[in-house]
Amino acid sequence: MRILLAEDDVSLGESIESWLELDGYVVDRVTRGDLAETALATHDYHCVLIDRGLPGLTGDDLLRRLRARRDTVPAIMITARDAVPDRIEGLDLGADDYLVKPFDLEELSARIRAAMRRRDGHAEPALSHGGVTLDVAAKQVQFQGAPVDLTAHEFAILHALIRRPGHIVSRAQLEESLYGWGDEVESNTIEVHIYNLRRKLAPDLIKTVRRQGYRLAD
Numbered sequence: 001m002r003i004l005l006a007e008d009d010v011s012l013g014e015s016i017e018s019w020l021e022l023d024g025y026v027v028d029r030v031t032r033g034d035l036a037e038t039a040l041a042t043h044d045y046h047c048v049l050i051d052r053g054l055p056g057l058t059g060d061d062l063l064r065r066l067r068a069r070r071d072t073v074p075a076i077m078i079t080a081r082d083a084v085p086d087r088i089e090g091l092d093l094g095a096d097d098y099l100v101k102p103f104d105l106e107e108l109s110a111r112i113r114a115a116m117r118r119r120d121g122h123a124e125p126a127l128s129h130g131g132v133t134l135d136v137a138a139k140q141v142q143f144q145g146a147p148v149d150l151t152a153h154e155f156a157i158l159h160a161l162i163r164r165p166g167h168i169v170s171r172a173q174l175e176e177s178l179y180g181w182g183d184e185v186e187s188n189t190i191e192v193h194i195y196n197l198r199r200k201l202a203p204d205l206i207k208t209v210r211r212q213g214y215r216l217a218d
Helices: 010-022 033-040 059-068 084-094 103-118 152-162 171-178 189-200
Strands: 002-006 026-030 047-051 074-078 097-100 126-129 133-135 140-143 146-148 206-209 214-215
Touching: 002 010, 002 033, 002 171, 010 026, 026 033, 026 214, 033 047, 033 059, 047 059, 047 103, 059 074, 074 084, 074 103, 097 103, 097 140, 126 152, 133 152, 146 171, 152 171, 152 189, 152 214, 171 189, 171 214, 189 206
Parallel strands: 002 026, 002 047, 047 074, 074 097
Antiparallel strands: 126 133, 133 140, 140 146, 206 214
């Protein structure tokens, strides 16, 4: 899962980025609102964290433009503005959640998971399909009740597929989930991970749709 972090406090931004990477996310970090707007227009993110006081383009204006073009990416405002009118204003601008600084990083992760569940239409914390159960919070996978050990990239690919079972996920979309700016992507990386998932779970669990991508079997 790939997250955009727009935070102009370098020290705080580095702390959040390090935490989220430990939590299994790919993080792109910017310190200006205009750079965040460019990133959101050119990459597919699963969640965006927005500081309200960004230079270049305020967090409020960034979120306003994001929603004006009907981009539904989950957005969480992270800010020091803790008054009730500020919270109401942020949520009415289109934020999915509002987190006041300083905040606990484990709580941030939980709010990100909740925001992504709401976007995908899942109320339950674990996702299930075809005998596979994926627990996003615990980073655990079971197949027919037995635990399965997956690498971080295998887990991310399975998560991308199981979020919308029946839908085709392209190779480019999977690569967007796995790699941030500057990461080197080998030409057969996705195929190798898909092969390993089939080997560890079930040979017919993931279907290849020629020239389109992959989907979970019905």
